[in-house]
Amino acid sequence: MSEEVTAQVTAQELFSDYEEDESTANEKYLDEMVEVTGKIERVNVEQEKSTIQLKTDHMMAGIICEFEAGELTNIPAEGDTITVRGICTGKLMDVVLVRCILMNS
C-alpha cells in the first residue's frame, strides 16, 4: 500500500475513469494514495467513522471518502470544494477512498 500520492485528479476524472473501464482504472488507482478535489455533495458525521461524498455528473453516484474516527476535526460544509487524500479501494456504486485526510477546505 502506497503512502505517496500517485495521482492527483478531480472527483469527476476519477469517477469517469472507473465508468469507462473499471479494470484499467483499478490498475491505475487501486491500493494507491489518490488526491481528489471535488465539491461536497453530502457529509455524514458519525461517532466512529465519518464520510464525505464528492459530486460527479452522475445523478446517484460519486466518490465516497471515509475518515477514521477522530480524523475529521474541522467538518466542511456541503457545497464546499475540498481536496482529500485517501487509499482507493475500488468502485461499488461510488468510487471508495479510505483512511482519508482532508488537505484543505
Added chain:
Amino acid sequence: MKTIIISGILLLLGSITSVEAQKYFTREAQVSFFSDTPMEEIEAHNGTSTCVVDFEDQRMEFAVLIKAFQFEKALMQEHFNENYMESHKFPKATFKGKIINPTELSAKKGKQDVEVQGTLTIHGVDQEVTAPGTIEFTKENVMVSSVFTVAVSDYDIDIPGVVRDNIAKEVEITVDATLEPLK
C-alpha cells in the same frame, strides 16, 4: 356506488398500512467482522457498504468492497486481502435476499425482529444463508441491523497451517445501517 365506497376504504387502509416510501438506501452501512480464538482476536470494519431495501417486495441487497475493510494491524489487512480473500480477484462481497419473516412488514415505529434469507457471495463463492436481524422505522429513516456467523471453509478460503489457530473457523459478522428513502 357501493363498490366505489369499498374500494375507497380499501385504498385508505392500504395507504395506512403500507410503508410510505418503498425503497430505502445507504452507501454508509457499517459491516464488521470479528474472529475470536484463544490465540488472537481479530476485527475489521467497513463503513462504506451499500444497502438497498425495497419494502414493496421485501428484497434486500448489500455490497462491500473487500479492500475497504480496515484492520488495526496493516500486516493483517495485507494478509487478509492478498492471501485469504484474494481481493484483486474477488473485489466485492454481496448479499442478495429477502425478508422472509414476517412476510409483510408494517411501518409501525419501534424495533421489529426479522429473518432474512438469500445468497451471500464471498471470495467468489455463493452460499444460501438465513440470518436474524432487526428493522426499525424512525420518522424518516430505516435502521437495519444483524449479527450472524459464517464458516470460513464454506467460502473456499484457505487458511495456512501456521496461522490456523489464530483465525476462527466461524467469523461473526455485524451489520448496522441507517437507510434513507430513495426518491
